[in-house]
Amino acid sequence: MRRTFVVHVEDKPGVLNRVASLFRRRAFNIESLTVGRTEVPRVSRMTIVVDTDDNGAKRLEANLYKLVNVLRVTDLTGDAAVIRDLTLIRVAATQETRTQVMQIVDTFRGRVVDVAPDSLIVEATGTEDKIDGLLGVLQPYGVLEIVRTGRVAMSRGQQSVATEPADAPAEADPGDQVSYSV
Amino acid sequence: MGNMRTGAQILWESLVREGVTTVFGYPGGAILPAYDAMLEYPVRHVLVRHEQGATHMADGYARASGEVGVAVATSGPGATNMVTGIATAMLDSSPIVCITGQVGSRLIGSDAFQETDVTGVTLPITKHNYLVSNVSEVAPTIHEAFYVARSGRPGPVLVDITKDAQQGSAEFVWDGSPVRLPGYRPELRASDAERRRAVDLINGAKRPIIFAGHGVMLSGAMDLVREFAERANIPVAMTLLGIGSFPALHPLNLGMMGMHGEAWVNQAIQEADLLLAFGMRFDDRVTGNVKTYAPNARKIHVDIDPAEFNKNVMVDVTLAGDLSNVLRELLPRVERGDRGVWLDSIAEMKGDSAVRDVQNLPDSGHLYAAHVINDIWRMTDGKAVVVTDVGQHQMWEAQYYHHEKPRSLITSGGLGTMGFALPAAIGAKLARPEAEVWAIVGDGGFQMTMCELATIAQEKVKVNVAIINNGYLGMVRQWQEFFYERRYAATPLLSPDFAKLGEAFGLRSATVSRRQEVEPTVAMARAEPGAVVIDFRVEQEDTVYPMVPAGADLHAMIRRPSPSPIVETADD
Helix, strand or coil, X not given: CEEEEEEEEECCCCHHHHHHHHHHHCCCCEEEEEEEECCCCCEEEEEEEEXXXXXXXXXXXXXXXXXXXXXXXXXXXXXXXXXXXXXXXXXXXXXXXHHHHHHHHHHCCCEEEEECCCEEEEEEEECHHHHHHHHHHHHHHCEEEEEEEEEEXXXXXXCXXXXXXXXCCHHHCCCCXXXXXX | CCCEEEHHHHHHHHHXXXXXXEEEECCCHHHHHHHHHHCCCCCEEEECCCHHHHHHHHHHHHHXXXXXXXXXXXXXXXXXXXXXXXXXXXXXXXXXXXXXXXXXXXXXXXXXXXXXXXXXXXXXXXXXXXXXXXXXXXXXXXXXXXXXXXXXXXXXXXXEEEHHHHHCEEECCCCCCCCCCCCCCCCCCCCHHHHHHHHHHHHHCCCEEEEECHHHHHHCCHHHHHHHHHHHCCCEEECHHHCCCCCCCCCCEEEXXXXXXXXXXXXXXHHXXXXXXXXXXXXXHHHCCHXXXXXXXXXXXXXCCHHHCCCCCCCCEEEECCHHHHHHHHHHHCCCCCCXXXXXXXXXXXXXXXXXXXXXXXXXXXXXXXXXXXXXXXXXXXXXXXXXXXXXXXXXXXXXCCCCCCCCEXXXXXXXXXXXXXXXXXXXXXXCCCCCEEEEEEHHHHHHHCXXXXXXXXXXXXXXXXXXXXXXXXXXXXXHHHHCCCCCCCCEXXXXXXXXXXXXXXXXXEEECCHHHHHHHHXXXXXXXXCEEEEEECCCCCCCCCECCCCCCCCCCECCCCCCCCCCCCCC
């Protein structure tokens, strides 16, 4: 099944390469990977979507923890989470069709962010299903170009995926918390 | 600012503070500043003949001593020559630190002379690696590299240092305090619930077997494993790298498991109701077909690396942590057991098929590898450090040299690296000068790294080299014999006269082709102050038995044929 991992890593050169190399080496196929800064300096957050079973997910988590630069791995699969994909779509829109296209975009709570004589750029966020749906209805008008960020995710409610400060001493962790670094 | 040093000096200041006394290396352009600075420091440099040799020597040093081994090379080809040795150390969890020179930081990415992206090349075969391009990073990186290499599950770490970082100057400050890495916690502790489940399974088991892997030695848990086994009366089977972790002649020692393990060991595994895997990883050479592997057994897996859990074999209980800590927690709760029925039934499987002392068999005039290895075992009282290469002789060594002590068999198990033995033996000898060190090596593997005979001669390293020379790439030939209708594609091997070769390096050498010559020649080698090379011309088409063909069921072994030229077994 598709699983969503949130991986906090040190923001250092080559870390993305280490993570990507691990997936390749252990024969896990990345469906999407996003990376960006977090609320903590020098810590980046990756959202990685991968197709694997329960056992594969556990091994993947353990292997990620073996990377020295990986701070925390959270498997959000099955948790209540807000999951979003951001897309920009360049769609053909002539004077005759522009209104229709804009109405569709409106229905999907997207926004038109650029208008050219023969096309529009639409910005939309949502679950991947929603984006797929939007693309489906825009297809007849002529989708000229697409860019999608891939999935980003955050668990719902108060429970946050804690980002540890990069200088937190290792032994500050409670003893019962199993970490997988070796 | 009274303590200014160049990056090259800081490198050695740091290495010395990490306890390094010996390094194995080869100079070149990008590492020249470090070599120049080296002369001021109390470090023995062993000049190798190929950088692969440097990594195997560092590896042999680490395995013999438990300390971190160090290899040094220049950029580009110097560093890429290390790749095989690094991968070897990675698969066998051996702590080594490789220092490589790199072109100046402003040249990186320009395809400069002898530039290779070494951190990129070694990323999947190191535990961790570093590119140091600033002199201020040298000391903290070395400190961190040694910590990462030796802590948790040990492994190779590479530190690539640009030439300008070696040449630049900075104040040398040594922070020897324990390393803290935010994302790295080698100390693990299994949950109490898992420990309770393990204890219940152990106390309830009627047919348990302990598996002793390399982790037993890496954790220093030999005494605890023995106490555990004796208390609960559980027999112990060993992986290839676990040999030495449990005394060979202990009544509870079953011997080696797996592809070339003795039949009763594998049969016992298939009939066991509980496997206690201590610091091993269910390699395919151990399990055979995993679908039919130990079908009746619950499995408890103790490992410091949780990524090993349920990787090859699904287990019932996982205990993450250092084996010694786990055993200390389990031991008081493990009940004393009798298990006489189980031990009797294993003895029955054994019959008298235990390998007889090959010395007792009549001399047919042929020389077999087993004779040679068994004689070396007998004459060294089983106390030598034996370093083997990869192939038939490696398996015969595991079968016919009985290791009583840990860290006395050094061999490339995971990667199966031919060419390992000779350089690794040099490293082992320098780590333990008081030990008697034998390299046992095939004629194929020997020729891969035989240039290191020059290192032996130049550094005056006393190792004895026993070449098991059968004129074939023997293990490959054996597979061709069994599985490719004896079509010996590219396995017949022409070799030079190894004795003449040894003499050319200034080493006393001998050729042995008759059984009665083995003993006096081994005695000569042991008495000789310098290194000795012995070319043992053994039976050419000899075969390692028993054998579980790759991927076959563990109990479906190819047994020794009858009558065997070397050993006779009751049920053959």
